[in-house]
Amino acid sequence: MKDLGELHHFLGMHVQRCGDGLLLSQRQYMLEILDRAGMAECKLCSTPVDTNPKVVAADGAPVSDPTDFRSLAGALQYLTFTRPDISYAVQQVCLHMHDPREPHLAALKRILRYVRGTLHLGLLLRPSSSTDLQVYTDADWAGYPDTRKSTSGYAVFLGDNLVSWSSKRQNTVSRSSAEAEYRAVANGVAEASWLRQLLQELHAPFVALHWYTVTTSVLSTCRPTQSNISVPRTSRLISTSFANGSPSVI
Secondary structure, X not given: OOOOOOOOEEOOEEEEEXXXXXXXXXXXXXXXXXXXXXXXXXXXXXXXXXXXXXXXOOOOOEXXXXXXXXXXXXXXXXXOOOOHHHHHHHHHHHOOOXXXXXXXXXXXXXXXXXXXXXXXXXXXXXXXXXXXXXXXXXXXOOOOOOOOOOEEEEXXXXXXXXXXXXXXXXXXXXXXXXXXXXXXXXXXXXXXXXXXXXXXXXXXXXXXXXXXXXXXXXXXXXXXXXXXXXXXXXXXXXXXXXXXXXXXXX
């Protein structure tokens, strides 16, 4: 076994010490994607996705080079390993890889313009006094114009560090926003439960699991262990702590 010194690069990711933490970035990889797309000097964009219009599957003319579109979309998927801020936008674009149209290409180029202006961003990992897992979930009910399916999203923090995230289309149509939110909660808690099991196998200290969502309708699906529960009307944030395997609403 040989000591190679401090870690600088790993699987195309640049590792930089930032104070007492590590900053994982893919700056060189981002520059390569921009150069491949011919957008190295493109205009910058402040957001990765336009939230007003929804991209329709059969809208617009087919792109001239579908292979190039799929190659760039796949490259952006690998970039989400250190850029969770573009996960939703990339997921939306990848839904149309089988039949890319001009509006889909415009959405992909918007992501690239956003990446061009945020080359300095990455994923920061630093020591944390807390070992609890915190799960944040949300859902976009019936967000797809073609199928009326919803999008589930979650972010899992270990202490102060983001360790897992996802943005994914739900497999079935939800008949209410509560049903869509519940599916998102199920996905997020399942991921966090797997991470807690992994940490226990690594002999990590006991990890409590806290769940946060943004709708009160999901509260009715939980069986709280405390009788003094109050949900303020001014806040729609629900926190549920999974201690010893049983959920309790805080």
